[in-house]
Amino acid sequence: MSTATPKKTRSERVASVELPPGRWTALAHNLRRGPVLLRLAICALAALLLWTITGGWAPPLEYHLGEIPHRDIVARVTFQVEDADATEEAVEQAMDTATAVYTQNPQLIIEVKNRVLNELAQLAGAKSIDEADAAIWASYQPNLAEGTPAPTEKERAEQFLAFNKQLTEDTENKIATALSTVLKPLEQWGILKDLPREDLATSTEIEIQDAASPQAPVIKQINDVLLVNVRDQVQRRLQQELPSLELANRIFARLYDDLPATLTLNEDATRAAREAAAEGVTSVMKEYVKGKDVLAHGDSPIDAAEFELLEAGHTQRLKNLTWQQTLAYTGANFGMYIALYTLCGFYIYKMEPRILRDLARFIGVLAAVVLAVALMWLTFRYHRQAEVIPLLLFGMTMAVAYSQPLALLLSTAVTLIGVTAIGADLHEAVVLMATTAGAIIVLDSIRTRSKLLSVGFAAAGVAFFTNLGVGTLHGDPFSNTLQVALWLALWAVIAGSLMTCILPLVEKLYGVQTDLSLLELGDPAHPLLQELVRRAPGTYNHSINVASLSEAAAEAIGARGLLVRVGAYFHDIGKMLKPGYFVENQSAGGNRHDSLVPAMSTLVIIAHVKDGADLARQNKLPEPIIDFIQQHHGTTLVEYFYRQATDRRENDPDASEVDESSFRYPGPKPQTKEAGVLMLADAVESASRVLVEPTPSRIENLVEQLTQKRLLDGQFDECGLTLEEVRKIGDSLVKSLTAVYHGRVKYPEEKKAKTG
Template sequence: MLAIHNVGQPATEARLVPRERVVPERIVKPGGPAQREFVSAFTLPRTGAALFQLVADRIDSRSTLTHEPEVTARLRDEARSRVNEHFDTFTKGDVLVEQGQAIGEEQLILLRMEHEAAQSARSLGERAGRAVGILGLVAALFLLTGYYVFWHEPRIAGHLWHITTVCGLVVLCLLVVRLLANQTWNAEVMPVAIAAMILAIAYSPHFALMASFGLSLLTCMTLGSGISYFLVVMGGTAAGALALNDVRTRTKLIKVGATAALGYLLLTWAAGLWEHQSIELVRSDGLWRAGWGLMAGFFLGGSLPFLENAFGIVTGISLLELGDITHPLLQELVRRAPGTHNHSITVGAIAEAAAERIGANALLVRIGAYFHDIGKMLKPHYFVENQVGSTSRHANLAPAMSTLIIIGHVKDGVDLGRQHHLPEPIIDLIEQHHGTTLVEYFFHEANRRSGANPDGSTVHESAFRYPGPKPQTREAAILMMADSVESASRTLSEPTPSRIEGLVSALIDKRLRDGQFDECGLTLREIAEIRECLIKSLIGIYHGRVKYPEQRTA
């Protein structure tokens, strides 16, 4: 309906008329829609055009009506207010949508209204029962997760910050899922995939698999979805999380996103065929979910530095960047303490092989070995590997003072690491690689001098021990063993395989009896495998070579 009046009349004379009774001026102009429609009715277009022109010449080309938009809106509102509302009533048993009928906007609104009416019609007891059921499921899920974390994820269970970040991530994921709900592009799978991948990077793929189950279940409860949707979300998310075993390149994250995308796509098709959905709907849902799974990988690649800071973790990408020889600390170590640097490189090589043998973080051990003795660069010539000449700097020092210098390299290394913003896992390796072991040479020297002096005071063993802590992780324990056996092997005049084997076994057994491995989680089987691997590596380093004719000594 349009409000119009004759040209020359005031706007108050406007009246509502049907739109189809008003011919816009542009339609009857030459070349307009009216002419084209008129001409198309004739077999000979020229005849039709001539007749139209004959009629058009006799029509007044001036406008005869004026349209009033504001009056049109007011009169429409008044007409609408005079119409009584009409409601369709449906009773129990009535068919809302016939089977096989295409669901348009009207049918969709009707179904949503029926669902809302059914929800509001529930009694207080039914609502309370549903709430109790949901709380019970959530409580059971959290208890199961808590049990798993307590026994299998000590890094989370023992730190309030890690517990807080994990819980916050879960809550944030569910909030984003709720915001993205009821959209046609299935974007709610993306926050679930991102959350699971973050947990896989921060902790372990196995914990991420456990979290994927919980997140998928909570997502289905939030959206009110069925078992097929749960399987789709769970399967695709788990595929991406389990692929995150070791992140050393950013392209790995894109591959992980592609793995999740493939999982979403295949499971969407499987669920759709199972539920007899239309091919068009299955294709659309599958492509949307696959796209969001791939986007999750790209998102992680860009946000990885922020995730490392938030969760206090270090990824393979960051470790490889730290291991670059151009790092300022490593360059300074080469200049000030070349012997220590050479020792660190060797320790890193043999420790990495041992870590790979038992499934520990080999890259973390190797890079940690590069930095574990950086504290020695402050007093390099007090350490035998940097000593120039046959005279030792400790010759004129008391054993207690020499011990303080030796022990001090750990604290100095931690301070240097923090000044250069090394990740906490690397600093932990620096701090723990000697544990609470005894500085035996100077302890025995102090006892010898005390025994030779009748007035000598009692030598306390605690004064000659490193302050610790003992190794808290498998990686720290491996570094301790590799560091000690590499240093001791340099003292062998003839490093034969049997002597190397005896030396390594004796040193590791001494650390074991001293309780240095009590807090790191290593098993006796793993210690035996580490011992075997270290022996093999050292024999390879000190292998015999064929003498050349002009060579007197090897």
């Protein structure tokens, strides 16, 4: 039976040809991947947080306290605000006209009535004026009309007898009945001696509560209970109730001065009544008509009263928005978020892919954006122009953590979101972006503690002059423009000072090392370096030489030379655990590897990478330094012991096969340009020690061989080094090593003096 593959038809061959997916197909495929969906969900959450914090469903108020508008601001909607003065006047009037509460004591009226009846009984029992109590009888004398002469003794005696004659038993009963009838209303309503105090003088009524009875309070007109009016009422009613006018007049004369004030002002109840009256007053509203009433005048700063009107009008405007308008504004905000996400996302994808690969970094960047916008929104409400502080802090943080171009792009995005949220104008956005850009551009490296403060002063200068220029173009008054410029400059200096304080936190959160922290870390007095000197002085000397070579090589390609130098100090600290197994620490005695098989020697040599990383973590060295320790050998081959094992295999056919992977470092390969530089410098420095005559040509040949070997082995595949940069690194290493091994003048030996 034939096993040949069946021949395909032409149509089958055509159908079998599969072209790579197009751009949109590839994009759709990537969007369905789990990690991509997760990151998109985080972006959506960040957008939702921004929308919530900044009130992205409603437009902000366009005007601010102290702003100088170019023209009068007219009401955009009809609205009402409380007229505070009119409302206060209405409240005061309500309190003044509130019903005062008095407590009635009827016992005082009863006592007066009983006293009068007793006195009348005494007068009725007297046969003559001489037997009567003179004081009592005097109290029953009506006031004489003006010009009327006083009665004589005889006339007084006759008047007493006439009065006494009227006080028969039957008359006494009528008097008692009349007094009860006349005084009964007074027992219920009481007597008010004087008008209420000044704050109650406008009230026409009072509320009367019986102190001894739980009956409902009675509302009476003040005139009905005022003593002066009560006297007239008592006189008229006595005249009506008593049988003779003379009798009525004499009893009234007795009661005239003895009618007591039975009403006492209840302070607590009156205060409560006044407060209740005040609370019952509705606010007096003043209406501002759309397109007619001026809320703030142009060419003068908006004061507190005008700003309050603007806020009230804005609030009413928001209430008048339909759900369609709210939805449209919300959609516009999210559209801006999507546009900025797209712009920044493509840049990060092309230039900073590590942010997308590392979920923690990705979340950190988005969290910083949300925090910056939130702080801009909050600080703006504390003081206008203070929003530049969180914006500057954000821009400097991104520049320190990643790169200046990324910081510029993200700061621009944050500025756009922030000014939209606070309702700032375009010229204010230009000033904010210029100020932040100035700080980011100046922030190239941080080698001193005063660097960030100087960055703050540089940003202050940019803010000051940019605001002067933009304000002049905008037509703002020079005095106001100058004031705003000075405030911006002050906030910029404060931002630089704050960044100095939070720099250690930024380094820890984003896993970066500034030049300042690297200088502190590279101090020879560091405990790990001191221990390396004590245990492995040869390795320490090797590390110092590698640091010098790698720093110059890194700077030749524009990489961070200081970072490579500090990384070189620590890259071989793992050797201090077994220093005798490394050639630079071995004395003239025997080699410890002579007693070990090649595989075991390889394990000992390779172990210094893991030991060094463990030591670094134990002593809390930063991750970038640990990366140098783990990556400076990459996955290179331990050639010396690999060749020994190969030779033994060739001489002993029964020996097991040599597995090359067992003789390679575990890696990873260098992930950054700086790690690639350190790998080459470490290899070249070690190999140059065995050169018999380190001439420039031999050094150049050595560097070329080691470079080609690393290239062909793929050690630079993941660090981003280009062939041009590799060539520059090699040239720098050759120059540095040539300078180290330069020829020296041989001085003639000292000749001994001849003796005769």
